[in-house]
Amino acid sequence: MSKITYIEYGGRQHVVDVTEGLTVMEGARDNSIPGIVADCGGACACSTCHVYVDPAWVDRLPAKEIMEEDMLDFAYKVDPVRSRLTCQIKVTEELDGLIVQIPEKQI
Template identity: 50%
Template sequence: MPSITYIETNGTSHNIELPLGATIMEGAIQNDVKGIVAECGGSCMCATCHIYVDEKFLDKLPTMEEEEQEMLEGATAEVKSNSRLSCQVRMSNELDGIMVRVPEEQ
């Protein structure tokens, strides 16, 4: 299984193996990563699963759909070039070793 490292705002890190096809949001919720709220349950209807993706993995992510971009525009935390909604990114072998940071607020 591919692995992911979540970095919480206080610096706590969680190195977790996720099954192929699981979303980064699902992994965060199932492993009690603080700061991933996921109010809409992963249906891309809010921005409370906002993450910052390690720059070296950006070109391995699926293209951001318009719906995700619109939701990010309403994010509470600063939206950066490496911002994504964790509900819209599914684990793949290409993402093995990815690191994501949780923003200060959701």
């Protein structure tokens, strides 16, 4: 298990244990984290699981693939460095302590 911190737009924090092998989106879904909608169920076919990765974690995550980059074009207030789709981030023990911030809204 890895601890992932989800920070809602208003500042409320949710620190939850997420099983390795799941995605950060699945961890949010399984723990009823508000603000991560995940309309496509994790198929990288929408941008409703968009978050901002804490700056300390940006370089520690795997690089964005082209499909994720394309879907981020549809996300709300994209940050070119910190924006990620949680469906594309697999939880590993190296991600223990990851912090993500949920934007004001999802499209």
